[in-house]
Each structure stands twice: as structure tokens, then as C-alpha cells.
Amino acid sequence: MLNRVQHDKKMKNIKISILGCGWLGLPLAKKLIENGYEVKGSTTSESNLELLKNAGISPYQIKMEENEITGNMESFLENTDVLLVDVPPKLRGDFTENFVQKIKNLIPFVENSKVEKVLFVSSTSVYGDTFPIQELDEESALNPDTESGKQLVEVEKLLQSNENFQTTILRFGGLIGPERNPAKFLAGKENVANPNAPINFIHQEDCIGIICAMLRQVENDNWKWNDTFNAVTPNHPNRENYYTEKALEMNLKVPTFVKDSNSIGKKISSKKLQGMLHYSFKKQI
Numbered sequence: 154m155l156n157r158v159q160h161d162k163k164m165k166n167i168k169i170s171i172l173g174c175g176w177l178g179l180p181l182a183k184k185l186i187e188n189g190y191e192v193k194g195s196t197t198s199e200s201n202l203e204l205l206k207n208a209g210i211s212p213y214q215i216k217m218e219e220n221e222i223t224g225n226m227e228s229f230l231e232n233t234d235v236l237l238v239d240v241p242p243k244l245r246g247d248f249t250e251n252f253v254q255k256i257k258n259l260i261p262f263v264e265n266s267k268v269e270k271v272l273f274v275s276s277t278s279v280y281g282d283t284f285p286i287q288e289l290d291e292e293s294a295l296n297p298d299t300e301s302g303k304q305l306v307e308v309e310k311l312l313q314s315n316e317n318f319q320t321t322i323l324r325f326g327g328l329i330g331p332e333r334n335p336a337k338f339l340a341g342k343e344n345v346a347n348p349n350a351p352i353n354f355i356h357q358e359d360c361i362g363i364i365c366a367m368l369r370q371v372e373n374d375n376w377k378w379n380d381t382f383n384a385v386t387p388n389h390p391n392r393e394n395y396y397t398e399k400a401l402e403m404n405l406k407v408p409t410f411v412k413d414s415n416s417i418g419k420k421i422s423s424k425k426l427q428g429m430l431h432y433s434f435k436k437q438i
Contacts, residue, residue, distance in 0.1 A: 167372070
């Protein structure tokens with residue numbers, strides 16, 4: 154059996170390709186390089202290629218569309234041990250893209266490569282809200298109430314049912330961190346619904362920490378890669394208390410909430426991840 158030093162040294166030969174070097178993917182790539190990994194990263198914008206290159210990332214311009222994928226995907230996946238897919242659905246506002254089709258376009262490229270492991274960044278929106286509010290874990294029924302959640306459920310099934318590679322699903326809660334300050338979400342709003350619904354957030358720093366912990370398991374023969382994990386900071390204040398406190402901390406106008414006892418929502422458990430990865434969350438929300 155490898156001791157820890159030998160194992161860490163061996164892990165540094167693992168090659169990672171990150172499809173989507175955005176808000177999470179870019180700082181993750183930087184951390185992985187700092188830890189000794191070889192990292193390829195994709196961006197949709199030519200202007201960001203230099204940014205990736207300067208960070209030590211092998212840069213690729215790749216665009217995923219409903220009808221095709223443009224860019225050198227074959228080279229991007231070449232000699233890749235783990236493909237991390239961090240391309241969130243663009244389904245807010247007027248966007249109505251077919252995210253499922255985008256992933257269907259990606260799958261043949263992965264099948265024709267030597268990639269054995271995929272890590273797909275999903276969302277706790279796959280669960281949907283409940284009344285009365287319940288604690289939900291990875292065994293809970295999936296009942297999404299948003300278009301994004303519905304398409305993510307289908308994508309998760311597509312990836313994990315493919316026998317050509319193994320896919321681990323990582324369901325993050327609401328993402329907070331640099332340039333994503335939750336205090337601004339509801340500041341000044343009136344008659345906000347569901348005051349008693351629990352908050353399910355996770356900080357960028359913990360997202361990166363969890364992915365790094367997962368990648369350390371890549372060559373662990375006892376680790377079941379084809380699995381699903383929730384990842385949400387394990388403190389869950391209700392919406393009214395949380396947003397009021399955060400607004401006061403930043404001297405923003407406090408939101409007002411509808412006074413009723415019939416809030417819908419969910420409380421996401423990350424106990425499985427904490428137990429199997431021995432992970433302790435670093436950032437409080």
C-alpha cells in the first residue's frame with residue numbers, strides 16, 4: 154500500500170481537463186496546478202486564452218452549442234485522466250437552451266477518448282422544494298420544479314448510465330464567494346416568499362476543497378467513483394434570518410418577508426460527502 158507521501162507524489166501525475174474555466178473552474182484550475190496537477194482548461198472566449206495560459210493552464214477555446222461543439226475537443230481530451238464538466242445550463246431569464254442536447258454532443262467525444270472518469274458539477278435544484286420542508290439526501294426522490302433542475306436530472310442519468318466511462322455527480326447548493334455576495338440577492342425587496350425555508354449555500358473555497366479531495370481518490374482502488382454527492386454547507390438558517398443579518402452587516406436595506414407559516418423549501422444534507430471524504434467545511438455562510 155502507498156504511504157501518504159508516495160500517494161501524493163503519484164497523484165501529481167494525474168491529468169485533469171476542466172470544461173468550463175469560469176467563476177469556479179478557473180480558481181479550481183489554479184489550485185490544482187499549485188498542487189502539482191497538469192491541467193487543461195476551456196473557455197468560450199478567445200480573449201480569455203491568454204488569461205488561462207498565464208495561470209499555467211493549457212488553454213483551449215471550446216464552445217458547446219445545441220447543434221455542435223466547436224474547438225479541438227480531441228486534443229482537449231487527449232491524455233486526460235479526469236474530465237471535469239462545469240458548464241451550467243443557461244436557463245434563467247429569456248434563455249431556453251437545450252442543455253441536455255449539449256451534453257449529448259459531448260458524450261461521443263468522451264467515448265472516443267481514453268477518459269475513464271468524469272466529474273459532473275450539478276445542482277441541488279434536482280430535488281425541488283417540499284411542504285412540509287424536509288431534509289433531503291442522495292437517496293431522496295428527484296422532483297425538480299425548475300427547467301434547469303429537470304434538464305440536470307436528465308443529464309445526470311445520461312452520464313452515469315454510459316458504460317464507456319465512470320461519472321461522479323457533485324450537486325452543489327447555491328454558490329457564494331467572490332463577486333457573489335448573498336446579501337445583495339434580496340436587499341430592499343418586499344414581500345419575499347418562504348421566510349422559513351432553509352438556506353442551502355456553499356462557498357467557492359469549499360467547492361474547490363471538495364473537488365480536490367475527490368481527485369485525491371482517483372487512484373484509490375477502494376473508492377467507488379461512479380457515485381453522487383450533495384455539497385452544501387451544513388448550517389441552514391432560514392431565509393428571513395439569513396438575509397436580514399447579511400443586509401445589516403453590509404448596511405443594505407433589509408428585505409421584508411411574507412408572514413406565513415406555509416414556507417416551502419428543502420434542507421440538503423451533505424453527511425454522505427463529509428463521511429466518505431472525511432471533509433470538514435472551511436467556510437461558514
